[in-house]
Amino acid sequence: MASLFSGLDDAVEEVEYEFYDRVTLIDAGANTSQITCSRWCRDIGLDWPGDLVRGNGSLSFDHLDVTVPCCASVVPLNRLHYDWPIGFARFEVSAMNLTRAQYELDTDELARVADLLGHPVEQILAHY
Numbered sequence: 001m002a003s004l005f006s007g008l009d010d011a012v013e014e015v016e017y018e019f020y021d022r023v024t025l026i027d028a029g030a031n032t033s034q035i036t037c038s039r040w041c042r043d044i045g046l047d048w049p050g051d052l053v054r055g056n057g058s059l060s061f062d063h064l065d066v067t068v069p070c071c072a073s074v075v076p077l078n079r080l081h082y083d084w085p086i087g088f089a090r091f092e093v094s095a096m097n098l099t100r101a102q103y104e105l106d107t108d109e110l111a112r113v114a115d116l117l118g119h120p121v122e123q124i125l126a127h128y
């Protein structure tokens with residue numbers, strides 16, 4: 001797994017990876033400041049996802065369909081509009097505290113990670 005970030009070894013404080021049994025919310029922490037229903041009816045607010053996760057008992061879900069509080073529509077969590085990218089995945093690699101000036105992986109680096117994993121990847125930038 002270390003080879004995923006070869007060339008970045010000195011720039012990454014810690015790398016962790018995890019497989020999940022179910023599709024799991026990969027959040028962006030404090031980077032997310034607004035969530036809007038897929039019908040754009042109104043801001044859902046940031047308390048709602050926390051309540052949802054507490055009610056669910058974990059960040060992992062059997063299915064992503066939820067009833068949103070704004071208009072009572074049933075929509076998949078991954079179709080809501082988040083002002084900062086988040087993800088839903090069964091595998092996560094976390095590179096913590098990149099110390100280089102460019103703190104996100106560029107297109108070539110993401111393509112290399114995807115090649116090594118044999119699966120498309122998305123980058124979620126989280127701040128806690």
Ligand SMILES: [Zn+2]
Pocket residue numbers: 037038039040041042068069070071072073
């Ligand atoms: Zn709505």
